[in-house]
Amino acid sequence: SMAVPWEEYFRLALQEKLPRKIPEQNVHQFPPVLRLLEKRQELKAADQSLRAQKEVFQTTMAALQQRWEQLEQKEQELKGSFLRFDKFLQDAEARRSRALRRAAEEGHCAGRQEAEARRLWAQLEELRRERALLQRRLEHLAPCARLLGQVLERLPEESKWIQIQNTAAEKTLLLGRTRMAALNLFQVVCQHQRQPPNLDLEDTEGQLEQVKQFIQDLSGMLASLRQAE
Missing domain, CATH: 1.20.5 (Single alpha-helices involved in coiled-coils or other helix-helix interfaces)
Structure with a gap:
């Protein structure tokens, strides 16, 4: 006032x-x-x-x-x-400061996402190249795969054939051993009788027949000696 x-x-x-x-x-x-x-x-x-x-x-x-x-x-x-x-x-x-910070953060995040996208894209391209390489290898191995399938289909038959061959080999080995034993017995009999071997080395049946005859003669002689006693 x-x-x-x-x-x-x-x-x-x-x-x-x-x-x-x-x-x-x-x-x-x-x-x-x-x-x-x-x-x-x-x-x-x-x-x-x-x-x-x-x-x-x-x-x-x-x-x-x-x-x-x-x-x-x-x-x-x-x-x-x-x-x-x-x-x-x-x-x-x-608000301006927050907007600037958010823009900077979004820009940084966008940069990371872009880098990750580039990395994934490069990885995808690498996988595509590997798939193409595998596809070419599969195409190259396709004939071998078909042949392998055919072999697998025939495998049971081949297995039987191998089994037969193995059995034959075993029998052949046994036969060889039998022939060798027969030859040894035949040679012992010839030495005891003081006679040279007069049979072929492969004539196993003849050799066994002479060995059998020698055993029978020897058994008869032993029986006569027991009776004489």
Whole structure:
């Protein structure tokens, strides 16, 4: 609020309305009663002027007070707007910082994903090359596979044939051993009879027949000796 110097204001206003000096000729021209009336008229006019100026002053002061209050309200509104705008700027800066960090993270993540995609693509190409190589090898081995299938189909027959061959080999070995034993017996008989071998080495049946005959003769001789005793 503003202090109003009413007394000083009215004193200055009254001095402006009242004449500062009465001319010499007027003092002697008017009688005292007329001068008194004149003073009253001047005071009345001055009072009316002062009242009018007072009303104008009060109106002006009220307008100034209202304007002052409006300015204070406007200042508070501007302060609030400034605070809200400052907060808006801070929030915008925070959102911008988060967006930059997110963009950087997404860019880094995108880089990793792109590198992983390139690695997987290279691995896929390598697998395709290996598959093509295996396909060529399979095509090259297809005749061998068919032949192997045929061999597997004939394997039971081959197994039987091998078994027969093994059995024949065993019998051949046994036959060879039998012939060797017969030849040895035949040679022993020939030495006992003091006769040279008169049969072919391959004539196993003849050799066994002479060995049989020798055994029978020897058995008969042993029987005669027992009877003689």
